[in-house]
Amino acid sequence: MDIWRWLTEAQRGLMRRGHVRLARALDELPSLVVDEEHDAVDALVAEALPLARAADNPWLEVFIRHWELQSRVLNRERVKDSLPLAVELLELSSRPETKDCPQSVCATQDLASCYATLDGPGYVSERLAVARETLARIDPTWPCYLCISSELVDALLDGGRAEEALAEVGRVRASLLERDQRQTCPALIRPRVDALFALGRFEEALMELEQWDEPASGSSGEMAIRLRKARAHAALGQLTEAKNSLPDPGSISKTPSHYSAWIRAAQALVKAGAIRNDADLGAVLRDMRAAQEQNGAWFLAFESAAVGSELALGRGARATARLELRQAQRLFAELRAPGAPGVASWVARVDAVRSALGEPDPRRPSVDQDSDVEAMWERAAAAVDWETEALSDDALEVVLGCLEQMGYLKEAEEVAERAVNVAASPEQALKPRLRWAELLSRGGDAERALRVLAELGELEGEEFWLRARAEVDVLRRLGDDQRLRTRLVALCERADAPPGAVLLLSELEQRLGDTARALQLALRASEALPRGEADWKVVELATELGAWTEVRRAANRLGMPVELGDAPIEEEWGLVQVVFPDDPQRRLVALRTGPVTARVLELSGPTADTEHGDDP
Amino acid sequence: MRVLGEHLYSSPSVAVRELVQNAHDSIERRRIEDPEGWASAERCIRVECDPERGRISIEDSGAGLTREEIVEYLATVGTGYTRRLRDASADAGLIGYFGLGFLTAFVVAERTEVWTCSYQDAAQAFLFHSKNGQQYGVEAAEARPVGTRVTLELRERFRELSQAHVLGSLVRRYCGFLRYPVWIHEEHVNQHPPPWRDTQLTNPIRRKRALLELAERFGIAFEPLCAIEVDGEACKGVIWIHAGSTYGTSDHRDVHVFIRGMLIGNEDRELLPSWAGFASAVIESEGLHPTASREALQKDGVYEQVKAELREALIEGLGRIAEQEAATWRRVLLRHNEALLGSALSDSRLFDLLAEEVTLPTSHGDLRVKHILEKSQGKLHVSQTESGGFEELLFRALGVPVVHGIRFAALPFCKAYTDRVRGRLVLLGTGKGDSELFQRVELADAERRKLEQWFGREDVAVTPCRFAPKELPFVLVPDREVQLKRRIESDRADARISSAVLGLARQFTAQVGSRPSLKLYVNCDCPAIERLLDATPERAERGVRLLAPLVSLLSETGEETRLFDVETALRDFCAALCETLEA
Secondary structure (H helix, E strand, O other): OOHHHHHHHHHHHHHHOOOHHHHHHHHHHHHHHHOOOHHHHHHHHHHHHHHHHHOOOHHHHHHHHHHHHHHHHHHOOOHHHHHHHHHHHHHHOOOOOOOOOOOOHHHHHHHHHHHHHHHHHHHHHHHHHHHHHHHHHOOOOOOHHHHHHHHHHHHHHHOOOHHHHHHHHHHHHHHHHHOOOOOOOOOOHHHHHHHHHHOOOHHHHHHHHHOOOOHHHHHHHHHHHHHHHHHHHHHOOOHHHHHHHOOOHHHHOOOHHHHHHHHHHHHHHHHHOOOOOOHHHHHHHHHHHHHHHHHOOHHHHHHHHHHHHHHHHHOOOHHHHHHHHHHHHHHHOOOOOOOOHHHHHHHHHHHHHHHHHOOOOOOOOOOOOOOOHHHHHHHHHHHOOOOOOOOOHHHHHHHHHHHHHOOOHHHHHHHHHHHHHHOOOHHHHHHHHHHHHHHHHHOOOHHHHHHHHHOOOOOOHHHHHHHHHHHHHHHHHHOOHHHHHHHHHHHHOOOOOOHHHHHHHHHHHHHHOOHHHHHHHHHHHHHHOOOOOOHHHHHHHHHHHOOHHHHHHHHHHOOOOOOOOOOOOOOOOOEEEEEEOOEEEEEEEEEEOOOOOEEEEEOOOOOOOOOOOOOO | OHHHHHHHOOOOOHHHHHHHHHHHHHHHHHHHHOHHHHHHOOOOEEEEEEOOOOEEEEEEOOOOOOHHHHHHHHOOOOOOHHHHHHHHOOOOOOOOOOOOOOHHHHHHEEEEEEEEEOHHHOOOEEEEEEEOOOEEEEEEEOOOOOEEEEEEEEOHHHHHHHOHHHHHHHHHHHHOOOOOOEEEOOEEOOOOOOHHHOOOOOOHHHHHHHHHHHHHHHOOOOOEEEEEEEEOOOOEEEEEEEOOOOOOOOOOOOEEEEEOOEEEEOOOHHHOOOOOOOEEEEEEEOOOOEOOOOOOEOOOHHHHHHHHHHHHHHHHHHHHHHHHOHHHHHHHHHHHHHHHHHHHHHOHHHHHHHOOOOEEEEEOEEEEHHHHHHHOOOEEEEEOOOOOHHHHHHHHHHOOOOEEOOOOOHHHHHHHHHHHOOOEEEEOOOHHHHHHHOEEOOOOHHHHHHHHHHHOOOOEEEEEEEOOOOOOOEEEEEOHHHHHHHHHHOHHHHHHOOHHHHHHHHHHHOOOOOOOOEEEEEEOOOHHHHHHHHOOHHHHHHHHHHHHHHHHHOOOOOOOOOOOOHHHHHHHHHHHHHHHHHO
């Protein structure tokens, strides 16, 4: 059955029954997906799904969820959190009420795509089996015939079977011709080009790319072709064309499915001498690799780390190359089938980098600051053996700073942890431990950060407050107001609590709605702080509570012409504009009657016009 | 030719535009080739109509045509002189491209006459005439000033074009920005240049008013609320925000594109960002290239540049309005809140601009994020279902607003906000969300066993926790992962799902541990639970008999069915109550 014909009919039916919004959403969703409008896809799907359920049409739910997965997995590679959704969709689309939906077949492809993205070479046999099983159920007249065939070819490629992949493309094209399924341009250009690349046949690949003319595949398809053109041109020594074809990495940053092709193209351009292999390029690659890893695309991240190490070695950044090798090694351990044919060539490349790096580099003296973080790292790594050595405070700071800035958080945590373990005394372990907790907290592991701090045990004086401040920072970053409050309350019960902590608790209490408590704390802070630093807070809170004595005293401290006493303040301090926190665009003209009070004079300005729809 | 013309142009009214444009280009040609004659001539275009006889005429004081030129350019398709002239002189303000414009005359006219006298031989005038566009004749005509007059005797079905109001609105629409004066009878239709070309318009307030007036002229379907000037390198113009409300992905964009003063069309909505369904624009560009039909644009480098400039102008313009025009900004937000939620997600600068301004739909009405965070202790609770479920009960009791994640853009906006600004996202109905709501408690083994014995049943895992409100003794939540695992690993799945793909699915579910499919969170902060744990066995038993049926009554999860049989629960409850009263 033709999916699009069904969809058009379904939309007409929805329009007739008044489900206009849903009908429109169904219309927009596929274009948004192929045009890589990911945010719009998310915005729309969240709304369309319940509408489809309300319309009591499970076929539509299958359709929406399939396209959502296309965007999440095929474009954004967010496989870690999409795998459960793909399994759910498979189950949903196999139920009696949905199995005849023409889009149901695609649920198998969605799940196969998840595994292809998770670890392509690791799941070759399963992916081939799924694709063949599905192809046996459909014929070339189905729109999904091409998608499933494409997945079959990709699986062959991931299995290192490029010749077979090429033959498969030929078979698919012949079967389309046989069924007279004419396309605007030959089918499966992208997979065929990838096969030709794998075989080193770049001229043919470029010819194939020149035939591409498929507006229906949107800007996503266009970009996939463009990136491959860049690589082909570079491989053929056509430097200008190659350079023009390689997009700015920012233009693909939202679509990780282009990262791998971009990295390979960039490497080809570097090899051809069309672009510079510099620290900036290294940073781009690191960001891409980190995103792939974050998404759970293990094999692709491994590949990127391998290329990253090759490029770093190529530009003489040997310590950076070592860091990338560590990433490659870590990611390699995640692979399902490390010995799979598709992995072998990459392992060989990683090994080549490792042996080129050989023995540790000769030591050079200083750990210096540098404006370029990679250069600074290279110098630091040449000066100290950061992997085994006990580092001085300064060296530790430089090493941690570099690793953190370059995004090697795991390595930074390792270094900090080792510094704690090798410290000669608890006093010497204090700073590294605070730093370690900070790194853990930044990396999102607040609980471990708190445990690391708790291991400091009971401290005295300045050290007590260093620990306390670190804990408060962790809780603030975590955004857990209740735990933050508990901790701050305990801290503020101490006589030596710094006024900053008291003021922080005051602000928290105000946010949590306990204004009276907030005022008490602000008053306490204002006594210890220089004039002006906490007084505005006092004026604000005390006014809200009608505590005029406090308002007057604090206003006085702020230098306002207010007498002491307990009477409410009712002055005439001139005209002001009142802005409402919950409606910031509404401005009213008012008479200021005190430090933070005013009486509204007019509900709208004398010349302001009012229009229909102005009030919510 | 007529057939070709009909295919090329979507609407016959385009004939008027094409002929006025030819007149314009003819004057421009004279400027280049006969500057003295051009300077002393009137340099204007006159459009006239005669509805009685179904005629229209367009007259110019341009270069005119010689007999040879008539034959070469009027009678041969696609060989317009303009293109040749354009190739020769780069700075000319010529509009025509394809030599096809004159074809349109044959589409609408029964009989076409061209009276012309070339500056090259001012003593000799000619008349070109053609019926139906099939045959033509050229003959000497009585002397006339240098220039051309085209007269169309309209076909019956196009006679409407000779109505003064129809012709007038067409000329005003298409030719209102032309640089040479255009007259319809006594009306000078392009007396005022567009604001971006008006050198007199230096006063910012007057300029703003002029832009808004222009927007009003073109925003017939979607009137302007406010206008933003576009002053790019590739295009100039005005963008306006619609006064009518939009919702979510409503797309009411339209962009009127003028090239060298002539309207090409208003179909190129893609020139505005896809998130700007609440905006329209009128732009003029020297560099955009029309397609052969001249009703659409070629998507080349200039097109991309114009697109980028419009996007930039819109983002900057919104920022300026927010900063300087509070009342207008408030109107923009009120009318386009959902659309702006979506657009904030598409551009980080817009996100920064809008993050604290837009409202989110919540169980307490539409609220700004700041407000929600204040009421829910720094957390953004987002529901993903229509209504119902324990969450509704829980949050109603707590007085905490829950964001309706199922409304357009609300959930992704909350995600973006908590990622980039502050606060924590609690996604209700997920395992992670549950662990945020229910704080686990470590109980002594004996107490834990008591709770399991009292409230546990088959396929229910009892978890002691603390949560607000205290009055709620427990909450029953399905474990969706386990439920999915069971469905995928059941024999029924074997019958329904092909084996290879089922194998892949089971690889996933194999990682989900075997555990009960329902989770009962028992609230250790609830006074009733506290008392039960402290009570003597007899008293505890009596209390449990009263409390346990509530598990079923509170177990509505928003799905179609309750998890347990409510009737049995009510019966047990009544029996326990009676017993208690009798005791």
